[in-house]
Amino acid sequence: MYTPHTAADIREMLDVVGVASLDDLVRVPDSVALRTPLEVPPGLPEIELQQTISAYANRNDAVRYTSFLGAGSYRHYVPPVVPAIAMRGEFLTAYTPYQAEVSQGYLQAIYEWQSYICLLTGMDLANASVYDGATALAEGAIMAVNATGRRAILVSAAVHPNYRAVLRTYARGLELDVEELPVAAGGTTDLASLEARLADKRFAAFVVQNPNFFGAIDTPPEAARQAIEASGTVAIGVTAEAMALGALATPASWGAHIAVGEGQSFGVAMAYGGPYVGFIAANKEHMRRIPGRLVGRSLDVHGKSAYTLTLQAREQHIRREKATSNICTNQAHCALCATVYLAAVGAEGLRRCATLNVERAHALAEAVTAVPGFTRRFSAPVFNEVAIRVPLGSSAATILDALQSREILGGVNLGRWYGDLADTILMNATELTTNADIAKLSGALAAIVKEHNLVRA
């Protein structure tokens, strides 16, 4: 399939090569030759192919449910202009822009992405993107290790559990220690022990997420900043919900030296988890430690402004085992989607959208906590997610199952990661969450309370 060769072409080409048959051409030693046909069903004409693959898509009933799932992947509005531009074959079917003279368009788009990430995070520079938010954190932590020569990472337990798990995977490879700071009663990182723990200058990095995994605003106060600076620790700010950058204080504003995060919310589909687009931004001092591709603006031989991949001396194909990372792709196409998204919505649109997220989440929290027995688990202000405690005697799992039978996905069960939060559901609302969706959820919760006799009158 997708091969243009006629029988006559093959004959003629084999003659030029001087081989009698295709089988002779590809012959390998008997000891490793595959003697049986591949156990893959016969090829399908395109009509049947579409029917076959569509049948898989049709079995994903979740997409028809009313959903309050967030926790690192968000349902946001994607203006049709984003896929219309991104699906242009000139972008979609290009390779990494090694030949800069014929790749100026993509290089400029990535330069614009780097600029957008700097403007959004307040940092000095950003790379051309990495795989996703979790790997951005792991790579950011490695930058801190390389910068300080220290071998331990201190991470808030309110950082996305999947991000922390990936950090541990990478840390096992490099034999780094990962330690955690607990969550305080209000739902933010407990910084009471921070100064004492940083004092012995053992930690390469301190990692905190804003809004944190519970949706709460969680930025270190001035005192923490001083302890971080005094100990020479690299502060890493994680943003797992990029939409928040349209409203909340930047990582730079609380003193982050490295800002990492996930850009999926900017025009990239949820797609059952990928591909997404991670970003890494940093202060100037980390320029030669930042991993992955970087696009720079220079001049061509005629003195004309021109873009090119640059600072490649950091990269795997030049430095080999001394490279700062083994990354050789970026998520160029997802970064392009995000760049087109940001260009289309602009400052006005992004702020408007971020504000709607806050407004919808507060409407959600208000409606859900109006149902007897449901309360806010934490008191800290939130962006677009809220941790809701279910009635005493019930569990998050029970409530979520009961909602599911009513075609509602009520959120994620925090007990999945936090043993003491098995009674808490993390609920998300975005600009796409309607009043009707919220009413459906709160109505269902009220009915479930009654049905299960959960709250004594």
Place this chain on the structure above:
Amino acid sequence: MSAPDIAKDLRERFEPGAAEPLIFELGHPGRANTYFPDGRALEEFLPASALREELPLPDNSELEVVRHFTRLSQRNFSIDTGFYPLGSCTMKYNPRVNDTMANLPGFRDLHPFAPDALAQGALGVMYDLERYLCAIFGMAQFSLNPAAGAHAELAALLIAKAYFARKGEGTQRTTVIVPDTAHGTNPASAAMVGYKVISLKSDERGRVGLGALKEVLGDDTAVCMMTNPNTLGLFEDHIKEIADAVHAAGGLMYYDGANANALMGNARPGDMGFDLMHLNTHKTFSIPHGGGGAGHGPVGVAAHLVEFLPTPVVRKDGETFALDFDRPDSIGPMRSFWSNFAHAVRALTYIRANGGNGLTKVSQLAVLNANYVRAKVRDFLHTPYDETCRHEFVASAQDLKRETGVRALDIAKALLDHGFHAPTVYFPLLVPECLMIEPTETESKETLDAFVAVLREIVETAKSDAQALLDAPVTTQVGRIDETRAARQPDLRWTLPA
């Protein structure tokens, strides 16, 4: 709130060949598109201390956005616009039906935390793709978790590290053997798990020599990382003996799947003795490269390494699929969520479109196209290792450089002037002035003939008018770029004018 009003005089922008302004130099504050309804103010919900002070992004009309990015797209080479013989990158046609399938709402809008029972179709895609990959490459199991080839390489080495740790050989086995015909990422991946790299020089036939290999094998050997066919496009015909020797020394064999397009239906890494492998499905299985990602890098293992695969893996219980996270010996997750799922849909679509026989044919014709070009190019460029190649081959411009001063780089730039993308140049490192050419199976004989004719003309021009090639490219948006300036005076972002 927005970027300041710095819009440029646009008259010059519309002249043919003119540079495109940055998006930040276009538009006016307040020129917003109405995607979102009005509502209440942020300050009603959040304390001022939590909010950002400014948001200096440009506001552009949707037409301006479309025009800007359309103009950028036109300043870009792609498979859709021309022949892309980039060695080891497998720039084959990316069928549009793959994208149509990946964008079905049932896939596109599925949340990664959707309950398994309501995501059976997605889990079925992952399970079936994984099974087909096992059949095609002869491994016991794959994980679709890693995000790209280099990421899968890292996963594989973490698996090796976990395996040796459990055998009690963790501190002893710390070296990785990498032949000079392997891919560039291998040493960097090894460093990320704390392994030391031993580079292995290939023999006069361009293969790993068994004698040289045995000299570096020892009880410190963890992994031997190879690609077969190697980056010279040659099949390692002693692969079985190599694998036996590595196994006898207690090491593991790792297969870098970047060159898998040469093999389907003909030979399988699993049968060659490889314990670990990765695939670049964005190469072999026609997923668009998207300008350098997202990739998709399944990691596969033989039976004795299954328990170490990254989490989650898709489990089948009767007729029901589930994501399995409960794997105590796993190296853990490699990324935020389960896989680059949209790419798994594309790869499955491609496999079902071709079927087993079709994939076999794909590899045969990829090898035919490479040999056809090689047979013609050897008339006018030196082709070291002059024998039947697999999906790619290398030529060297060293003689030409000696005669005329024209280097591989100049040939690459001259090809751009003729509307062809350059081959991979200066890789593999063991061939001086290397041009590594991989045509792929989706190119027609006429396109290959045109490419060969242009390449021949360039080599002839080198002998008559070398300067013309040193000046190339002259027809592109910009000429050769001052890389030194880019690195010495880094300009990595647009900055608000003071």
